Amino acid sequence: xxxxxxxxxxxVGTRPDRPDGLDKVTGRARYxxxxxxxxxxxxxxxxxxxxxxxxxxxxxxxxLALDGVKxxxxxxxxxxxxxxxxxxxxxxxxxxxxxxxxxHAVAAVAATSKLLAEEAARLIEVEYEVLPxxxxxxxxxxxxxxxxxxxxxxxxxxxxxxxxxVKYMEFxxxxxxxxxxxxxxxxxxxxxxxxxxxxxxxxxxxxxxxxSDNKGEMWVCTQGQWFIRKMSAAxxxxxxxxxxxxxxEIGGGFGGKxxxxxxxxxxxxSKKAGGRPVKIVMTRSExxxxxGPTASASMDVKIGMKTDGTITGARAEFRMQGGAFPGAxxxxxxxxxxxxxxxxxxxxxxxxxxxxxxKCAAYRAPGSPMGAFAVESLVDEMCxxxxxxxxxxxxxxxxxxxxxxxxxxxxxSIGLKEVLEAVKDHPNLQAELxxxxxxxxxxxxxxxxxxxxxxxxxxxxxxxxxxxxxxxxIGGSRASVSLMVAETLGIPYEDVRVNVVETGALGVNEPTHxxxxxxxxxxxxxxxxxxxxxxMCRRAAAEWGIDEEAVEWADGAAQPAGPNAGKFPPMTIKExxxxxxxTGGPISGHHESVPDGVGASFGAHxxxxxxxxxxxxxxxxxxxxxxxxxxxIHPSYVEGQYQGGAVQGIGWALNEEYVYDDKGxxxxxxxLDYRVPVASDLPMIDTVIVEVPNPGHPFGVRGVGETGITxxxxxxxxxxxxxxxxxxxxxxxxxxxxxAALKAK
Amino acid sequence: MTKVHVQTKINGDAVEFLADPRETLxxxxxxxxxxxxxxxxxxxxxxxxxxxxxxxxxxxSCLVLGVEANGKTVDTxxxxxxxxxxxxxxxxxxxHAALQCGFCTPGILVAAKKLLEVNPDPTEEETRYWLAxxxxxxxxxxxxxxxxxxxxxxxxxxxx
Amino acid sequence: MGQVTVxxxxxxxxxxxxxxTVEVEADTVGEMLDALSEAHPGVKPVLDAGVxxxxxxxxxxxxxxxxxxxxxxxxLMQRMKGG
Ligand code: FES
Ligand code: FES
Numbered sequence: 001x002x003x004x005x006x007x008x009x010x011x012v013g014t015r016p017d018r019p020d021g022l023d024k025v026t027g028r029a030r031y032x033x034x035x036x037x038x039x040x041x042x043x044x045x046x047x048x049x050x051x052x053x054x055x056x057x058x059x060x061x062x063x064l065a066l067d068g069v070k071x072x073x074x075x076x077x078x079x080x081x082x083x084x085x086x087x088x089x090x091x092x093x094x095x096x097x098x099x100x101x102x103x104h105a106v107a108a109v110a111a112t113s114k115l116l117a118e119e120a121a122r123l124i125e126v127e128y129e130v131l132p133x134x135x136x137x138x139x140x141x142x143x144x145x146x147x148x149x150x151x152x153x154x155x156x157x158x159x160x161x162x163x164x165x166v167k168y169m170e171f172x173x174x175x176x177x178x179x180x181x182x183x184x185x186x187x188x189x190x191x192x193x194x195x196x197x198x199x200x201x202x203x204x205x206x207x208x209x210x211x212s213d214n215k216g217e218m219w220v221c222t223q224g225q226w227f228i229r230k231m232s233a234a235x236x237x238x239x240x241x242x243x244x245x246x247x248x249e250i251g252g253g254f255g256g257k258x259x260x261x262x263x264x265x266x267x268x269x270s271k272k273a274g275g276r277p278v279k280i281v282m283t284r285s286e287x288x289x290x291x292g293p294t295a296s297a298s299m300d301v302k303i304g305m306k307t308d309g310t311i312t313g314a315r316a317e318f319r320m321q322g323g324a325f326p327g328a329x330x331x332x333x334x335x336x337x338x339x340x341x342x343x344x345x346x347x348x349x350x351x352x353x354x355x356x357x358x359k360c361a362a363y364r365a366p367g368s369p370m371g372a373f374a375v376e377s378l379v380d381e382m383c384x385x386x387x388x389x390x391x392x393x394x395x396x397x398x399x400x401x402x403x404x405x406x407x408x409x410x411x412x413s414i415g416l417k418e419v420l421e422a423v424k425d426h427p428n429l430q431a432e433l434x435x436x437x438x439x440x441x442x443x444x445x446x447x448x449x450x451x452x453x454x455x456x457x458x459x460x461x462x463x464x465x466x467x468x469x470x471x472x473x474i475g476g477s478r479a480s481v482s483l484m485v486a487e488t489l490g491i492p493y494e495d496v497r498v499n500v501v502e503t504g505a506l507g508v509n510e511p512t513h514x515x516x517x518x519x520x521x522x523x524x525x526x527x528x529x530x531x532x533x534x535x536m537c538r539r540a541a542a543e544w545g546i547d548e549e550a551v552e553w554a555d556g557a558a559q560p561a562g563p564n565a566g567k568f569p570p571m572t573i574k575e576x577x578x579x580x581x582x583t584g585g586p587i588s589g590h591h592e593s594v595p596d597g598v599g600a601s602f603g604a605h606x607x608x609x610x611x612x613x614x615x616x617x618x619x620x621x622x623x624x625x626x627x628x629x630x631x632x633i634h635p636s637y638v639e640g641q642y643q644g645g646a647v648q649g650i651g652w653a654l655n656e657e658y659v660y661d662d663k664g665x666x667x668x669x670x671x672l673d674y675r676v677p678v679a680s681d682l683p684m685i686d687t688v689i690v691e692v693p694n695p696g697h698p699f700g701v702r703g704v705g706e707t708g709i710t711x712x713x714x715x716x717x718x719x720x721x722x723x724x725x726x727x728x729x730x731x732x733x734x735x736x737x738x739x740a741a742l743k744a745k
Numbered sequence: 746m747t748k749v750h751v752q753t754k755i756n757g758d759a760v761e762f763l764a765d766p767r768e769t770l771x772x773x774x775x776x777x778x779x780x781x782x783x784x785x786x787x788x789x790x791x792x793x794x795x796x797x798x799x800x801x802x803x804x805x806s807c808l809v810l811g812v813e814a815n816g817k818t819v820d821t822x823x824x825x826x827x828x829x830x831x832x833x834x835x836x837x838x839x840x841h842a843a844l845q846c847g848f849c850t851p852g853i854l855v856a857a858k859k860l861l862e863v864n865p866d867p868t869e870e871e872t873r874y875w876l877a878x879x880x881x882x883x884x885x886x887x888x889x890x891x892x893x894x895x896x897x898x899x900x901x902x903x904x905x
Numbered sequence: 906m907g908q909v910t911v912x913x914x915x916x917x918x919x920x921x922x923x924x925x926t927v928e929v930e931a932d933t934v935g936e937m938l939d940a941l942s943e944a945h946p947g948v949k950p951v952l953d954a955g956v957x958x959x960x961x962x963x964x965x966x967x968x969x970x971x972x973x974x975x976x977x978x979x980x981l982m983q984r985m986k987g988g
Pocket of ligand 2: 201847849850880
């Protein structure tokens with residue numbers, strides 16, 4: 001759908017400079033590690049060098065004897081009696097009886113300088129009794145695997161499974177066996193993906209301060225200051241409202257900064273050190289060893305297809321490990337796996353399994369990329385087998401508004417078909433391919449999310465607007481919220497300032513996650529603005545001596561609604577604001593809710609690549625992202641989300657993985673070895689923004705942050721098959737692996 | 746450890762500080778001089794977020810010791826604009842939305858500035874290889890490359 | 906109160922005496938969840954750990970007070986999370 005037909009807005013859909021641009025190109029923007037306070041101490045964390053070990057004894061006496069060392073904390077300093085998720089968070093913050101993975105924090109120390117803290121950390125003696133460990137998901141659920149934690153399984157797990165299986169799920173509909181019987185071709189394959197890291201360039205960093213009265217403050221880089229507050233308070237046994245958390249600018253998160261790692265330690269150390277502020281900045285190696293990675297997956301998929309491409313039955317069984325704690329996104333992976341297909345007969349089975357690895361955190365569309373890799377790879381292979389066009393097969397089986405999703409409920413408004421049609425029309429599909437070159441196609445899906453949202457806005461004395469939001473701005477959300485508020489008020493974009501505020505300034509907000517900031521914060525900001533507009537209309541009505549209902553808001557001014565209201569010249573926002581002190585006081589608007597009307601987003605990618613048959617190296621030649629945005633508020637940042645997501649997916653497909661040695665230690669905990677895509681690996685990333693407006697948002701926004709990481713995994717595997725005729729079923733497809741597959745051909 | 750007195754010229758100003766010999770130039774800039782624009786993404790020379798010029802050479806300041814800067818000039822992101830006049834690269838980065846989180850931006854701008862000094866008319870490929878040591882996790886590089894090439898084009902016109 | 910039909914995920918069958926859809930008396934999402942726990946105490950810990958509820962295709966998070974009626978199509982889903 002052409003944008004011009006739909007877009008009648010003045011500002012929404014334009015590309016103004018972002019409000020924080022100047023600070024960010026001059027080095028002035030303050031990120032997590034840039035914050036300091038007078039009298040501040042620095043902390044270092046002692047981490048387990050073992051994948052699985054009993055902690056026999058911790059002796060910090062030598063460290064504490066150093067001049068300038070002010071405090072040491074171990075698990076013994078934290079409250080006991082936590083359960084469920086809160087226990088998991090506490091256990092991950094500091095190990096209790098056992099260290100559960102290489103890099104698991106065991107103790108922390110604060111001293112007058114960073115170098116001294118590091119020296120003190122080396123002097124803390126920890127006696128371990130090394131236990132057998134397990135790293136890979138299939139091993140972890142096999143008989144005889146070391147038990148990571150007894151009794152961690154939730155009631156959904158059937159009897160007889162290994163205690164490392166902590167969650168089991170099963171859902172579907174129809175009769176898959178009958179579906180397979182109806183098919184002309186039934187194929188079944190197994191796939192694996194390895195754990196990857198979000199790879200934000202900014203390491204975790206915070207400054208925490210807490211006194212003996214348990215009142216605290218924290219400055220931290222996070223996607224969600226209220227999550228940090230709630231989780232830190234739980235881990236430390238303090239009251240949430242006594243902790244004030246201020247988010248810094250954030251140097252990337254991708255889901256990995258929606259939870260706590262070392263943040264509570266800064267508060268615990270500060271309290272022990274007489275309330276002096278304590279700064280903790282992770283090293284890159286700590287980031288890779290102890291934060292965020294996503295799950296690794298082992299997956300079986302079976303699909304039945306007729307010769308015309310109709311899918312008659314589909315079954316997925318996914319096993320994922322998400323580290324030493326429950327929470328691998330196997331549920332989301334299964335929900336997304338077949339989301340693009342209209343299916344009568346479908347079955348899903350999933351296992352969440354513990355292994356001796358760091359606690360997984362959300363990573364962009366958690367679970368969806370793995371599921372898509374398995375399903376979209378198999379669908380592609382079946383299209384090849386039946387000599388069918390893979391795009392037509394997606395269109396044929398593709399879900400549309402009102403269809404029943406593979407995971408149960410019916411879809412609201414969705415734009416998969418529009419996305420697929422836009423792909424077909426794109427010139428990249430006409431590009432000629434040479435020898436060892438191939439083209440791959442795949443579809444991806446993400447639900448998008450609403451979440452708790454609280455926004456406050458106020459009109460300034462000069463008729464400008466300030467908006468307080470609780471979702472940290474990672475990729476331009478201040479610009480998009482400004483656009484929406486300015487559009488609603490009918491004032492220039494520059495007249496709006498959006499501030500990301502601390503926990504003391506608003507009600508609870510969920511983090512910037514689930515692609516929700518522009519949707520949920522934007523929707524709440526528009527609602528809050530409507531509240532202020534209503535008040536401004538009321539003030540104008542009082543001034544004119546007419547009914548409130550007889551006033552409407554247009555073009556940045558209160559206007560008499562229709563000829564019967566009376567003849568008054570429009571009263572501009574500036575005029576109303578200038579007088580507000582004498583007409584009833586400040587004018588503001590608030591909105592608190594879990595906004596409904598979330599719109600899901602489908603995307604489809606097309607990649608052209610070349611395989612070097614000598615080395616197995618893959619070069620991306622062309623890359624196309626087509627995705628439904630609902631409405632692009634600031635198209636540049638929508639494109640940016642598409643491009644960034646695609647490139648993270650490319651890294652996952654081709655290079656990135658957690659590599660463990662035989663002792664269960666992470667073998668690649670620096671960027672040199674954990675290789676993320678660099679500029680010279682890539683071509684330009686072409687984008688097409690499809691806009692099928694979401695009726696649940698005042699401007700039609702769906703949320704665009706996550707879907708884009710999903711299709712690259714299968715699209716690249718499909719393109720490699722197209723180029724050289726080998727089917728890669730285990731990511732990453734790095735040169736040695738691909739070369740071996742070529743040799744085995 | 747005894748600290749060492751270091752005398753440097755940073756962004757044109759004479760600056761002195763005391764450095765522990767174990768501290769990197771990046772640590773000294775951030776912790777002793779108060780210039781936090783240069784970022785630490787890795788501390789191992791792999792991400793380029795700490796890029797500065799040392800006597801005109803582009804370096805990762807996390808790989809240089811603070812004491813090595815003695816008697817040398819250091820140019821950081823904080824010195825890139827002239828007063829309120831942004832360098833064309835800085836303007837183009839904002840205009841092209843070449844940053845999302847912005848954490849890689851200072852290092853990339855410093856590195857790109859050097860590129861345009863040695864090669865005022867880089868091809869896309871040259872730009873990509875020059876910036877291969879600067880990781881950006883957010884943007885997929887597309888808009889960064891466009892911004893650099895557009896700034897180069899504008900600067901060539903100004904010169905001509 | 907109206908009688909609403911709740912579609913569970915089939916992994917919960919073991920906790921609901923084999924039932925994959927359960928009928929309960931409820932006018933709101935919250936009442937529905939409470940009634941479900943009461944009828945099948947086995948699912949209570951799963952519900953308490955957090956679930957999402959889809960009503961006519963709209964996935965509600967934190968919508969305990971949302972009204973439900975017998976015509977609504979209600980699905981219980983695993984708790985949604987995002988990156
Ligand atoms: S911090 Fe110096 S290269 Fe990464
Ligand atoms: S903009 Fe975030 S790392 Fe480059």
